[in-house]
Amino acid sequence: MKIYQASIQLGARARGFHLITSEVLQAIPQLREIRTGMCQVFIQHTSASLTINENADPTVRIDFETYFNKAVPENDPDYAHNDEGPDDMPAHLKAAMLGSTVMIPVTNGRFNLGTWQGIYLCEHRDYGGARSIVITVWGE
Numbered sequence: 674m675k676i677y678q679a680s681i682q683l684g685a686r687a688r689g690f691h692l693i694t695s696e697v698l699q700a701i702p703q704l705r706e707i708r709t710g711m712c713q714v715f716i717q718h719t720s721a722s723l724t725i726n727e728n729a730d731p732t733v734r735i736d737f738e739t740y741f742n743k744a745v746p747e748n749d750p751d752y753a754h755n756d757e758g759p760d761d762m763p764a765h766l767k768a769a770m771l772g773s774t775v776m777i778p779v780t781n782g783r784f785n786l787g788t789w790q791g792i793y794l795c796e797h798r799d800y801g802g803a804r805s806i807v808i809t810v811w812g813e
Contacts, residue, residue: 675710676811677703683804686796688760690724690734693806694791698784701808705782710812712777712784717805720764720798722771728791741767741797764797771795779812 681700683693697714698704704712716723727733745766747759754762775792778785794804 674811674813675703675706676809677701677706678807678809681806681808683794683806685800685802686794686804688738688796688799688801690726690737691794691796692728692734692791693794694728694784694786697792697806697808700806701810704779704784704810707779707810707812708781710779710810712779712808712810713774714777714792715774715807715809716794717807718768718773718801720761720768721801721804722768722773722795722797723775724771724793724795725775725777725786725790726793727789729789734793737793737795741770745770758799760797760799764801767795767797779810 679700681696683696701712714723726737745763747763752762754765
């Protein structure tokens with residue numbers, strides 16, 4: 674069994690859903706050595722998240738942002754945690770809904786994603802800043 678791990682810092686992005694598949698692949702060139710295995714991508718933040726979804730049509734990413742803003746509105750007077758602005762607590766809730774980790778099968782040194790799948794960084798803050806990601810790959 675081989676195990677590799679890399680940490681990367683993604684540059685600050687605007688609020689929204691951003692494809693990061695290529696950045697993840699660049700950060701872990703050892704992936705090519707894994708014939709059969711898994712890759713875990715983990716974000717070290719509580720106001721941004723990761724998910725896997727449509728990688729071709731950018732309107733999907735716009736619709737994701739629209740949906741989550743409707744589902745978890747800002748300026749809710751019932752939120753107690755509001756010290757960092759009106760987008761802070763909603764960002765935590767959105768991150769909890771989507772999660773901090775994605776798992777991707779590795780086959781013959783490549784991600785075994787579907788044809789139209791990619792890894793999203795889901796930035797839920799207006800000014801979230803740089804985001805730290807840990808990528809772990811293991812297998813034979």
